[in-house]
Each structure stands twice: as C-alpha cells, then as structure tokens.
Amino acid sequence: MESRCRLVVLASGNGSNAQAVIDACNTGTLPATVVAVVSDKADARALARADAAGLPAVHVGKRPDETRADYDARLADIVSGFDPDFVVLAGWMRILTLSFLGWFPGMVINLHPALPGEFPGTLAIERAFREAREGSRDSTGVMVHLVPDEGVDSGPVLATARVDILPTDTLDTLCERMHATEHHLLVDTLHRLCAERLTERTSSPRNGAKV
Numbered sequence: 001m002e003s004r005c006r007l008v009v010l011a012s013g014n015g016s017n018a019q020a021v022i023d024a025c026n027t028g029t030l031p032a033t034v035v036a037v038v039s040d041k042a043d044a045r046a047l048a049r050a051d052a053a054g055l056p057a058v059h060v061g062k063r064p065d066e067t068r069a070d071y072d073a074r075l076a077d078i079v080s081g082f083d084p085d086f087v088v089l090a091g092w093m094r095i096l097t098l099s100f101l102g103w104f105p106g107m108v109i110n111l112h113p114a115l116p117g118e119f120p121g122t123l124a125i126e127r128a129f130r131e132a133r134e135g136s137r138d139s140t141g142v143m144v145h146l147v148p149d150e151g152v153d154s155g156p157v158l159a160t161a162r163v164d165i166l167p168t169d170t171l172d173t174l175c176e177r178m179h180a181t182e183h184h185l186l187v188d189t190l191h192r193l194c195a196e197r198l199t200e201r202t203s204s205p206r207n208g209a210k211v
Contacts, residue, residue, distance in 0.1 A: 005032040005085040005194040010092040011039055015046025017090035017111055020183035021190065022053050030187060032194045035082045038075070040094055056082070072100035079104075085197055089147065090186065093122070097150055108147040109193070111186050113178050115141035115160055120153040129174050132165040139164050140174075142181045144189040159189040 007025070009018045018037055024030040037050035038058045050057035060078055062071050079087060080103055089096075089110040101108055114124040118140070128140035141162045145155040161181050165174060 003031070003198065005197055006035045006083055007032050007086050007088055007190070008079050008082050008084040009034055009037045009046070009050075009088045009090050010079075011037060011044060011046035011090045012041050012093040013044055013046065013091050015044065015049045015091065016179055017182055017186055018046045018088075019049050020187055021088060021090065022049070022055070024187045024190075026053075030191055030194060031198060032085075032190065035084065036079075038079060040092075046091070068095075069097050069099040072097045076100045076103040086190070086193060088186070088190065095150060095152060096147065101147060101149065105148070106146065109158070109190070110145055110147045110153070110155065111182055112143050112145065112153045113140075113182060114143065114153070115162070116143055116145070116157050125175055125178050126171065129165065129169070129171050132169070137165065140178070142178065142185050144185055158193070159185055161185045 007021065009021060011018045015037070021030065022034050025032050025034055034055055036056040036058055037046055038060055039047050040060060040062065042059045042061060047057040047059060058078065060075050076099065084104070084107065087104050087108045089108065096108070112124065114120070114128065119127045125140070128137065131137045139162055141160055143160045144158045145153070146158060147155045149155070161184070163178055163181050
C-alpha cells in the first residue's frame with residue numbers, strides 16, 4: 001500500500017510554491033511525492049525547478065485554434081497518466097474547465113494570494129497594496145481552496161492566513177511576505193489532506209477483507 005500521496009503540480013511561472021512543495025516532500029515534512037510538474041509555458045522556471053530536482057517536467061502548450069475544452073481534455077489525459085491523489089495549482093494561470101476538473105473530483109487544490117471573496121483573478125497582491133496605499137485596507141491574506149468548477153478563486157475554502165500590510169511596506173516587501181505565507185499555508189494544508197487520504201486508505205478494507 002502506498003505510504004505517500006502522489007502530487008502533480010501545475011504552474012505557469014516562477015514556481016516558488018512548487019519548489020516549497022518539492023522541498024517539503026524531500027525532507028519528509030509532507031507524506032507525499034511530487035510525481036510531475038506541468039506547465040502551459042515552455043519557459044516557465046517551474047519546469048527548470050522540477051528538472052533540477054530530477055522530476056518529470058512536462059510542457060503542455062496550447063495548440064493553434066485549440067479550444068479551452070479540448071486543451072483541458074488533453075491536459076487531463078496527461079495528468080491522469082501520473083495517477084495523482086491531488087492536483088496542486090501553484091501559480092497556474094489558466095481557468096480550468098470541467099473537461100479537466102471532471103476527471104479529478106475533489107482532487108484539485110488551488111493557492112490564491114487573497115482571502116475568500118477578495119481580489120479574484122490576477123494581480124491580487126498588487127490590488128491589495130494599492131488599496132492599502134489609498135487608506136482603505138491594512139491587511140490581505142492567502143487562501144487554499146478546492147476547485148470544483150470554473151468559478152474564479154471561489155471554491156470551498158480549505159485554509160486561510162492573514163497578512164498585514166505595513167505602513168513601511170513596498171510592493172516588493174509585501175510580495176516577499178505573501179510568498180512566504182503561501183509556502184507555509186500550502187504545505188500545511190497539503191499535509192493535512194495527505195494525512196487524511198492515507199488514513200482513509202489504511203482504514204478501507206482491501207482484497208475482499210471484511211470490516
């Protein structure tokens with residue numbers, strides 16, 4: 001029986017959160033293994049990070065005239081080949097359709113740099129920082145949530161963390177603290193989910209065993 005969960009990480013850019021997950025798996029902090037890192041961008045640093053860690057680094061680019069649904073179906077076929085327990089969206093910049101999500105019910109986890117109901121979509125940190133400078137807020141946050149459908153950063157919330165916006169902050173210093181919070185919250189949430197999944201496996205009857 002598997003003693004570790006299998007994670008596929010989807011990332012479109014730098015991949016610092018993917019790196020945090022890889023590192024946590026390697027140190028044993030997470031009872032999991034990253035079995036692949038997938039990106040829609042050929043030059044994403046996330047792929048270089050995966051390659052440096054000796055992991056499959058898979059580029060799945062959109063073909064000319066390919067619809068979102070067709071791309072997502074092709075992506076799902078590739079991801080499913082790695083037999084993941086969870087699919088982790090760590091800076092994945094495409095909205096996934098049910099052509100992908102339908103393959104992985106209750107398995108797709110997204111990290112978003114804002115609290116529930118705040119700043120869905122892109123540039124969430126920049127938008128929060130601008131409001132702070134305008135005097136209308138003094139904090140923002142990070143959330144991890146499930147992705148059951150095509151809603152933008154609106155799925156069931158798994159965990160949140162508040163991040164103060166200090167009067168002395170620049171956008172760079174706020175981003176640095178936000179990213180550190182993202183890393184911790186994502187790893188902590190995945191640890192809980194993986195522990196629960198492994199417990200379910202242990203308690204489930206196998207090979208015709210009776211309860």
